[in-house]
Amino acid sequence: MTSHRETAGLPEGSRLVEHRLDSGMRTLAIEVPTARQVRLVAAVGVGYLDEPTAWPGLAHLLEHALFLGSSRHPQPGDFATWVGERGGRYNAHTGEYVTDVHLTLPLDATEAGLGRLIDIVAHPSLARDKVAREVDVIDAEFHARLADPELHRLAASARLFQPSHPAYRCHHGHRRSLGGDDTRLHEALTAFHATHYRAECMSLVMLGPQPAEQQLTLLTTAAGSISTGAAPLPTRPWRWAPPARVQWRPPGETTSPPSTLELLWPLPDPLEPAQRQAGESLVASLCDGALAATLLRHDAILDLDARLDTNITAAALVLTLTLTPAGRRQVETLLATCQAWVADLAKRLPTPVARPTVPHDLDNWPKTLARRLALGQVAIPPATDFATDELATWLKAEHCRVLEPLSALGEAHDTAPETGTLLRCSYRTAPDVPIWPCQPASTLEQRPLASGATSSVAPxxxxxxxxxxxxxxxxxxxxxxxxxxxxxxxxxxxxxxxxxWRQRTLSxxxxxxxxxxTLVQGSDGHDxxxxxxxxxxxxxxxxxxxxxxxxxxxxxxxxxxxxxxxxxxxxxxxxxxxxxxxxxxxxxxxxxxxxxxxxxxxxxxxxxxATLPAPLPKPDTTRLSLPGHIPQAPGAGWPICWVPPQADDQALMLQIDAPDDSPASQALFQLLAQCHDAAFHQELRQRQGLGYVAAVRYREGGGWPRLGYVVQSPTADITTLQQAVREFLALQGTTLAMLDPATFLQRRQALAASWGPPETHAEALTRTWQALRRQTAQLAPWQIQQDALQTLTPGMLTALAEALTTGSLTGQWWAHSPSQ
Structure with missing residues (x-):
């Protein structure tokens, strides 16, 4: 058992305790006294680059199949329904070399949630008929993602790798790669799970307010049913091809070229602690405002970010620039300037750069640690000294790889075989052009505080x-x-x-x-x-x-x-x-x-x-549609707004507005979304097979509660999708919201957990500020929300559902069609 001292970035009083079980499984307890909910993560050290060559997409299909029923809960949708009934949320992710399932739950569902999590990960049913049907979902998802620039960026980045490496190929999966023989597919899927989803390859992480020792007891008990005997993974070879520049863009006349320029410098694999420390210091120096100021001087970028990737076989320093139109015209100078900047920094970093502690996101941090543990890495890398030249030889301009926008369709030299991504590759990665002179970062002057500045004044x-x-x-x-x-x-x-505004303040x-x-900027319907x-x-x-x-x-x-x-x-x-x-x-x-x-x-x-420009605009009390959308009125019901064509799929969303922005309306709308989401998904995606996405989501644009009933389909037209949403609401909308008192109380208590006192200092500031802007005359809005929750009754939720199904609430449709 290892107790980590490194809790920087977590709220005061937090503890991390790690324990490796006799089975080889690694567990980690993260005790955060202020946590309102528990976060659970199960990670497996196998991903899509480990799948059999004959079955591209098998790892992704297995991630989907985990939710199609398990040994104790065999029906598809059981897991989603159980989590939704408790006001929780869940998701899963298949990465290159690790797959994880994560969920957030109220505290009283911790033990049951661990049991459910282990059941779907270690003991899925993997019924052949259900797996075969899920291939259609994977195929629909693949075609839907053809409109997502990120899929095409992955296809372009593959050209930076050796053709013999698995990363050179597309691993999303679709009907052509997975269909054709259901029996052989089922055999491959069950063998892949039996081979890799074993204790030696897995990690289990919990973050919650419970004492770390209690968390470890729960984790150990839950992990007891996980079998051992994982097969050794194949050798994971070096992936990088010789340095290259890859220009790319999605296909199609209606698509826009990407807006990002990425510079990548491969690093040693694996990174030694001293090299990691040097890389982190370099990232901090790249983001100190000086490089941003230099590039902003020429109106070249909207944003700049640097990160240290420590992925297996792909460790790299990555510099990402979001370009302006002017930046796209100056790519050669941008590249030369950034490459020279990185090379110079790498040679003259004498000591680790002091970096302020950045608070961890309590939702993402457990996932990060679980993935590290599943890969056999250290959860919290130790601090160490490093030599000046640790990475200098790796970060020369001639070693840089580049992903950049392809501006014109006619400039493509190649096409990615499965995604249709337009590509143009060259091998001159270090432009021989003058670089821009360095500009200083913004200076923040200190202003002395007046004496007696902290005198006591009542809030x-x-x-x-x-x-x-x-x-x-x-x-x-x-x-x-x-x-x-x-x-x-x-x-x-x-x-x-x-x-x-964010562009101008980047430096x-x-x-x-x-x-x-910390500086946070915002703009919404209030101000x-x-x-x-x-x-x-x-x-x-x-x-x-x-x-x-x-x-x-x-x-x-x-x-x-x-x-x-x-x-x-x-x-x-x-x-x-x-x-x-x-x-x-x-x-x-x-x-x-x-x-x-x-x-x-x-x-x-x-x-x-006094520094704001005068005059400031007067408040506008009109309700506005977003620019670029033309409202049209169908025969009855809500109006419809068409969005410009962006892809080949049909997509539809029904927007429903709350009657007011009170805490009671916020709560009732969230409860209604919980009642409808799993059933909407089951009806439109699973039963009717209308598309990959079918979900009900709660949003608060401008602080106003809204629901979005959204579905995306590669085949069904807008009229069909509208009819399906209308029928769902007419047949199930009210019934699903008619909760018995015990169930309603359980849902209300789960919402109370998510609305409780802030978990972090940043959350306390943000929630209080947003409440004040909505003219809530209190400095503890979470208490107002708790009080409002106590006034809610099952009848109020049913009445809201009836108002929705009868068309009494304000709403509108948003529609996308490639032919519109």
């Missing part, structure tokens, strides 16, 4: 006039400060305006992160806003520069590229809708607390709002 409104409403949330014991400011802004083109945000400050926390003496300088970069006007050339499946793109529209009722006050709203002090907070806020 509440401390300033309220025609220009400013300021909430004060109290002084120490916080060691830092937090500040937030919101102001009226145009309700149109919010996404594009936010993208422009500033990176410089702030290096100094331990535009800024939230930051960290060093009190530097926060005003940070805000002043961020506000100087804000503008009401949008650069029309700024593009906000859409990503993901069509269904995901439709759901994302709910995040950008304005609330039906706009705020009526034209003043600025501010919120502050911590070491800044009330007097400093008010004077700081008044200086900041």
């Amino acid at each position: 509440g409104i401390i300033a309220n006039d025609d220009a400013l409403t300021l909430w004060w949330d109290g002084g120490p014991p916080l060691a830092d400060t937090y500040l937030a400011l919101a102001w009226p802004a145009p309700v149109t083109k919010r996404a594009a305006r936010l993208a422009c 500033l945000r990176q410089a702030a992160t290096r100094l331990g400050l 535009d806003w800024l939230l930051g926390w960290g060093d009190a003496s530097r926060l005003e300088s940070c805000f002043t520069q961020a506000l100087a970069a804000w503008s009401q006007h949008v650069d029309e050339t700024t593009e906000v590229p859409e990503q993901g499946l069509l269904a995901q793109r439709l759901l994302s529209r709910l995040d950008h809708l304005s609330p039906p009722r706009q705020p009526t006050h034209p003043r600025c709203l501010a919120w502050a607390g911590g070491m800044l002090g009330p007097a400093n907070a008010e004077s700081c806020c008044r200086r900041l709002i």
Whole structure:
């Protein structure tokens, strides 16, 4: 048993304890006292690059088949229904060399959830007829993903690898690669599971508030039924081909070229601790704001990110640039500048770069650790000293690989055989052109705080006039400060305006992160806003520069590229809708607390709002449709908005708006989504076979509760999909919401867990700020939500469902058709 001291990034009082069982399975308990829910992850150290050559897509199919029934719960959908009834959520992921299933549950479902998780991972039914039907789902998913740029990026990146390596081929799976012989497919699938889904290849991780020792007891008990005897994995060879530049774009006249430029430097495999430490320091230096400032000087990028990939056979330093139109015209200079920058940094890093602690995402961190453990890696790599030249020889310009946009369809030299990705490859990766001169990162000046800055003032409104409403949330014991400011802004083109603003502040945000400050920008139907926390003496300088970069006007050339499946793109529209009722006050709203002090907070806020351009727009109380969509009225019911053609699939979403934005409506809409989601998926995807995606999702665009009933199909037309959604609501919409008192109480308690006190400092700040912006006159919105939950009854949920099924709620359809 190993107790990790490294808990940086987790809330105070957290502990990590690791234990390897006699079976060889590795377990990890993450005790986080503030956690409201438990996160469970089961990971297996085998992925799609380990599947038999004859069966491309077999690992992905197995991931799907895990949810088609298990030894104790044999019916497809049993797992999803059980998780949904408890207000939980789940998902799975098949990576190159690891597959994982993860779920989030209320605390009282921990033990049962572990049992269910182990049952589907270690003891799936894998019934032949169900597996055969799931091939159709995999095939529909594959064709749906042909509209997702990420699939084509993977096809392009494969050209950077040796043709003999498994990573050179497509492993998604479809009817051609998996269909044809159900018996042989079933034999291959069961053999793959029996060979690899064994204790020696697996890890089990829990994150929750329970003591670590109690967690380990639960993990050990749950893992007891997992068989041993995993077969040794084949040798995993070096994958990289000689350096190359691969230009790519999705096929089709309606598709746009990608907006990213990626530079990749392969690193030793495996990375030694000293090399990992050097790589992490290099990543921190690339993201300190100076490189971003240099590239922004020439209007070349929208965003910049660097990361250290430690994947088996693919360790690499990766620099990703999101390009502007101007950047696409200057790719050669961009490449030369970035390659020279990396080579220079690699030679002169004398000591590890001091990096502020970045809080871990409590949902993603357990998955990361589970994947490491399943691959036999160390959960928390130890800190170590490193030599200056640890990676310098690997990071020369001539060793760089490049993925870049292919601008014109006619420039393609090749086509990826399965995805149709348009490709053009060359082997001159280091351009011989002048580089741009270095620019300094943004400077955050320190401003001395006035004496008596932390004097005691009761929390509440401390300033309220025609220009400013300021909430004060109290002084120490916080060691830092937090500040937030919101102001009226145009309700149109919010996404594009936010993208422009974030571009202009990229160097500033990176410089702030290096100094331990966090800066969050937002724009929604209420207003535009800024939230930051960290060093009190530097926060005003940070805000002043961020506000100087804000503008009401949008650069029309700024593009906000859409990503993901069509269904995901439709759901994302709910995040950008304005609330039906706009705020009526034209003043600025501010919120502050911590070491800044009330007097400093008010004077700081008044200086900041004086820098905003005048006049600020007056509030608009109209309800707007998104630009570029033409509302049409069918014979009856909700209007329909058509989105521009983006792919070959049909996709439809029914948007339903809540009557108000009260906590009660928020809760009832979330409960209704839980009631409908699994049944909607089962009816439209499993029973009717209408498509790969069929889901009900809750969203709060602009703080307003909404539901999205979304389905994506490669075959059914929009009329058929509309009819299927209408019939589902008419036949099952109300019945599914008629919960007995015990079930309703269970669902309400599960929602109470997700609405409880904040798990992290960042969540507390974000939730409080959003509540204040919605004019909730309290500084602990989670308590208001808890109080609202206690007032809900089963009859209120049933009444909401009846209002939906009878058309009494406001809503509209969003539709996509390649022929529209």
